[in-house]
Amino acid sequence: EVQLLESGGGLVQPGGSLRLSCAASGFTFSIYAMSWVRQAPGKGLEWVSAISDSDDTTYYADSVKGRFTISRDNSKNTLYLQVNSLRAEDTAVYYCAKDVDGYYPHYFDHWGQGTLVTVSS
Amino acid sequence: QSALTQPASVSGSPGQSITISCTGISSDVGGYNYVSWYQHHPGKAPKLVIYEVSNRPSGVSYRFSGSKSGNTASLTISGLQAEDEADYHCSSHTSSNTLVFGGGTKVTVL
Numbered sequence: 001e002v003q004l005l006e007s008g009g010g011l012v013q014p015g016g017s018l019r020l021s022c023a024a025s026g027f028t029f030s031i032y033a034m035s036w037v038r039q040a041p042g043k044g045l046e047w048v049s050a051i052s053d054s055d056d057t058t059y060y061a062d063s064v065k066g067r068f069t070i071s072r073d074n075s076k077n078t079l080y081l082q083v084n085s086l087r088a089e090d091t092a093v094y095y096c097a098k099d100v101d102g103y104y105p106h107y108f109d110h111w112g113q114g115t116l117v118t119v120s121s
Numbered sequence: 122q123s124a125l126t127q128p129a130s131v132s133g134s135p136g137q138s139i140t141i142s143c144t145g146i147s148s149d150v151g152g153y154n155y156v157s158w159y160q161h162h163p164g165k166a167p168k169l170v171i172y173e174v175s176n177r178p179s180g181v182s183y184r185f186s187g188s189k190s191g192n193t194a195s196l197t198i199s200g201l202q203a204e205d206e207a208d209y210h211c212s213s214h215t216s217s218n219t220l221v222f223g224g225g226t227k228v229t230v231l
Contacts, residue, residue, distance in 0.1 A: 035220070037167075044124065044225035045159070045167070045210045059219050095166070105220040107157035107212065109178065111166040
């Protein structure tokens with residue numbers, strides 16, 4: 001059974017940083033692209049970032065480019081998102097999602113339960 | 122990377138059919154057959170219900186169907202049931218090799 005378990009969320013002040021993690025199990029992690037998707041309170045889903053299967057290509061939404069960094073450790077079956085220079089508008093539930101392909105983000109057949117990031121002073 | 126356009130809400134009575142539209146542009150919805158739809162119950166993980174415009178994953182009810190015409194994709198739920206009450210989000214691959222979502226549609230079963 002595919003499982004994606006996010007962690008690392010919490011309350012952080014504006015300008016602060018967090019590192020989100022997503023522990024994957026139940027599938028061959030190293031052959032699939034992975035993404036982070038977020039949902040701000042009362043808003044729709046927003047794709048944030050994706051990383052190819054072998055970690056050599058990354059993609060970002062314009063809203064987070066230069067502030068967020070996606071990475072993965074295929075030896076640990078874990079996906080990461082380093083979030084820096086946080087703003088109030090980054091407050092959201094952050095989901096980890098498994099793509100059906102290994103390279104570009106296409107669509108997601110499995111999602112985690114999410115981890116909440118709250119940016120507030 | 123403007124969000125795809127979805128109606129904020131759609132409602133229907135049990136047994137009826139409803140259709141949710143998802144409008145983009147030629148560099149996303151209109152240019153690729155990588156349109157997908159997700160069902161999202163609050164507090165739970167989103168669930169893929171349609172992929173590549175019109176394909177249903179294993180285990181998803183036949184009552185869910187998808188289509189596309191030009192820059193607009195659609196999700197139809199036939200034989201509406203109480204359990205279908207949820208938020209529905211469309212997404213599309215883009216020419217920038219990124220992904221874009223719609224604003225989400227709240228489906229209410231009357």
